[in-house]
Amino acid sequence: MKLADAFILIIGDDGILLVPPLAKSEPLFIAGCDRERAESLLETMASQPHKPVYILADILAQEYRQEILPQLNWFDRRKLLARRLQQHFAQAFLTTALTFRNHNLLACVHKGGPLQEWVGWLADIPNPFGGISLLPLESACMLARLHPETRNGWALLLSWQRTGGFRQIVTQQGELIFTRLTPSLPINSDPHEIADIITRDLQASLGYLARLGLTDSNQLSIVAVIPEKTHSALQAMSLPVQSVTTVAPHQAAKQLGLAFAPALNDPTSDLLHAGWFMQKKKPRVTLMRSEDRQAHQARQVKYWGRMAATACWLFTLAYIGWQGQDLLRLTMVNHAQTEKMSALQQQLADERKTLTPVTEPLGRLQQAVERKRLFTTPTPTPWDILDDLDTGLGDAARLTKLHWQNDGTESLEISVKLANKENIKPEERQAVIEQFDRIAQHLQQKLSGYSVQITHYPFPSQSEEILSNSREKSSDTPAIADFKLARVIR
């Protein structure tokens, strides 16, 4: 809940001012505290039931107290502060505590008065109640913005509210240390009279501040947000302070860069404080009744719960979108692929229809071509070597046997008989061997690509054969030798 989007109800002892969200319409002021007159404000707020209502209290019945506590952890300090609040403000309507760097500030608003009445009346309208904030606490930091030199040391902000009167806010090192409300004057009072009253009130405050540690009043800087016509009169008063800076409410609002400002002729600073309060992200303190706090907490839980649910939904949708992106892309690709496939199927069907008469005999043709290749492949035959053998032997010898085999080497085994000799006498053996050797040499020359080897002579003559004379006288040996012709593989 942003303060800028909320109704701000400035409640003082002299009247109530309702500042609409962003001050889009005129603020409504009612004097005093009367339910009948309050109805118009309540109706205005109820007309926008979702807008929360914050109270900025500028009443007299508020009290502050400084407390210095020993070094404690957060839980113990909370407990001790609660005990101190109960101890000092036992009869208070609402209490709160603020922790500063060097001290703690206890604050309370007392029972009775317009604040308690209005808290009760606000329960009758549907608008969420944002709580009660204390004007001195919320506006204390305005001093440093209006007059940066007051950030260090003692400073006093004086402003005139139509709802409450003259509010003095004193800060030390930028933090609230004292506040005081003095009665208001009629709006059209004489400037000198106003200056006199202000001077008197300020001098009285110096006495209080001396008790709080301001030993030398010349350390105090005063910033007075008062009507322009009063400036010269106040400047003329010789106050024993370091400086007195005067600024008109309208000018102060402009200087602070607020979203809206009091009118030029408006002597009061109610709207200045409201504008300052509304520009904050959240109030500095929020006082609430326990039932209001429960309702507020429930609203907060609901708000953050909705935010969490929304964030979770956004994350879920983003995740699904992120993950689904690839899925969607692939689905679209599949769709395109399906269309392409359908087109291909159609094309294939069309071409099949057209080309079937052409391709139908393909199987038979291919088979016929394969068979032709197989059946017409040349195979080894002995015809060539037989022709060469016939030439090679000539008239010197004749074949009595041949054996050809397609065993990879296409070997040929032949038996050759000498043409001019039937039987061999023992004394002719050497000559016969020489004759067969000559035939072998001749064949070797004629049969290129073949090796010619005599495997057996007509009689034992090889190194592995047995040489004997036992059969020499009994018979003669036919002049037949065995040859082996083998293809030389290169």
Place this chain on the structure above:
Amino acid sequence: MRFLYTHQRWILALAAAILVLLVSNPLLHYLDQVTVQKHKTLETETARLEQNLQQLRADAETARRLGENMDETEAEEYLAVANRMHVAAILTALANTARFSKFTYSLSPEERFRPEGIESGDVARSTLTLQADAPSDEDAYQFIEQLQRQLAGRLQLQQLTITKLHEEPMPPLSAMNIRMTAQLEWLSNGSQRTARR
């Protein structure tokens, strides 16, 4: 319970979002797998169709080219089935022409096999064994060459033995001078068998 009742709307919305988030992950994973699988199937099917189309066009081109190189009559000759009875008749006729005596032959049963480089159908292989007495070795050679020409398919000589039967001097022309034994491998399309019931 009061807390739940007060905040039921956003709690339900949050729970629904978490539920959707938890369910969406496996669901998306499953859908992704299904889609990827479908994509692969489509790609495979498309590739197959493209291949079929290319094959069809290539077949058409091949058929045209083969048709130019081989006519139907020649194709019929190479694809003709073998007739073993016809082989026997050829053998007898050629043996008579060659004036063989004691002519014997045997043709072994067909053995089906697929030679290297042949893709369409099996080929039949039989072994033909011959033995005969002939007037001269020239008659034997001519017999084998004639047989190779007349038999459909391929007749490959595996073994040939010629033995001279008589010693010198040469006998009369009508005499059987040599004995031939031969073994040949016959490759053919095989005999067509018809089963009848």
